[in-house]
Amino acid sequence: QQQVKQSPQSLIVQKGGISIINCAYENTAFDYFPWYQQFPGKGPALLIAIRPDVSEKKEGRFTISFNKSAKQFSLHIMDSQPGDSATYFCAASMNYGQNFVFGPGTRLSVLP
Amino acid sequence: DGGITQSPKYLFRKEGQNVTLSCEQNLNHDAMYWYRQDPGQGLRLIYYSQIVNDFQKGDIAEGYSVSREKKESFPLTVTSAQKNPTAFYLCASTLSGRGRWDTQYFGPGTRLTVL
Numbered sequence: 243q244q245q246v247k248q249s250p251q252s253l254i255v256q257k258g259g260i261s262i263i264n265c266a267y268e269n270t271a272f273d274y275f276p277w278y279q280q281f282p283g284k285g286p287a288l289l290i291a292i293r294p295d296v297s298e299k300k301e302g303r304f305t306i307s308f309n310k311s312a313k314q315f316s317l318h319i320m321d322s323q324p325g326d327s328a329t330y331f332c333a334a335s336m337n338y339g340q341n342f343v344f345g346p347g348t349r350l351s352v353l354p
Numbered sequence: 355d356g357g358i359t360q361s362p363k364y365l366f367r368k369e370g371q372n373v374t375l376s377c378e379q380n381l382n383h384d385a386m387y388w389y390r391q392d393p394g395q396g397l398r399l400i401y402y403s404q405i406v407n408d409f410q411k412g413d414i415a416e417g418y419s420v421s422r423e424k425k426e427s428f429p430l431t432v433t434s435a436q437k438n439p440t441a442f443y444l445c446a447s448t449l450s451g452r453g454r455w456d457t458q459y460f461g462p463g464t465r466l467t468v469l
Contacts, residue, residue, distance in 0.1 A: 276457060285358075285444050285460035286397075331396060335456070342387075342458055346396040 246334050248345030255352050261319040263348045265332035268313065272334040272343075277306065277317050280329045280347075289330070290317070322352045357381065358461035360445050365466045367432070367439065375430045375464045377445030386428035387446040387458065390414060397444065403428055432466065440468045 247266045255261045265275075276291035292299045292306040292315065299306045305318040319326055332345040358379045367373045377386065385404045389397040399412030403422040417436025422428050428447075432439045443464045448456040 274456075278460075283463070283465075285360075285446075285463050287460065288457050291457060333458075342399075344397045347394075349394075 246332060246343050246345040248332050248348060250348060251346070252349045253351070255322045255350065257322065257324060257352055257354050259322050259352075261322045261326070261350055261352070262316060263330055263332070263350070264314065264316045265345050266312075266314045267334050267343075269334075269336065270313070271336040274335045275306070275308065275315050276333050276335075277304075278331045278333065278344075280331065286331060319350075322350075324352045324354050326350060327352050358445060358447055358459060360443075360461040360464050362464060363462070365464055367466060367468050369468065370434045372431055372433050373466065375432065375443055375445075375466070377428045377430065377461060378426055379428075379445075379447045379459075379461075380426060381447060381449070381459065382425075383447035383459070384425070384450045385448045385456070386422070387448075388412075388418070388420065388428070388430045389444040389446065391442040391444060391463075400430065400443075438468075439466055441466060 249264050277289045278286035279289045280286040290301050290304050292308050294310050297308050303320045308315045329347045329349050331347045333342050335342045361376045387402040388400040391397050398414050400418050401409050401420040403409035406422050406425050409420050409422050419431045445461040446458040448458050
């Protein structure tokens with residue numbers, strides 16, 4: 243119940259296309275769902291996050307869609323650019339935020 | 355600039371040696387974390403600390419030890435008991451280990467290689 247599943251493992255998208263990464267969780271106690279972006283050799287950086295009281299959050303080209311009943315959330319990257327090529331991790335945390343659970347990551351490659 | 359620093363960036367260890375990875379933050383965050391990342395894999399929690407002089411084991415604590423003598427510092431020692439220590443180690447912190455919406459902020463990482 244502590245797991246967060248993430249798919250696909252890798253994704254190749256043409257420049258200008260839409261990248262979609264999906265995550266699913268089981269534990270309904272999770273109440274915070276961030277996405278992190280990690281470039282090779284660097285630490286992950288917070289990209290965008292959502293709470294379960296909203297169904298969608300948009301920041302620039304990045305949108306999180308959240309389906310509470312299905313226990314799923316996804317990241318959409320519009321107009322994908324080569325600079326978006328990185329590994330993306332979804333995560334979930336519950337009360338007190340003391341223990342984040344991370345998905346296994348998706349390696350995104352955006353072709354020029 | 356506020357942030358999390360980790361040192362060294364690269365570390366090489368001989369078999370049977372203990373090594374210590376440094377993590378310092380000037381964000382005034384209460385909680386700090388250590389993760390291990392293996393190639394092509396996600397993050398696995400080693401240890402975390404919500405307050406000075408207190409810490410808890412994560413999912414893969416065996417072969418590792420930590421201390422939290424100061425709020426700003428959370429060093430990780432990789433002991434000789436850790437049989438496969440070659441990995442990328444990430445330190446993170448949050449404002450409060452008890453906040454519901456806390457975001458984890460990560461350091462730049464230390465890549466440890468066993469020779």
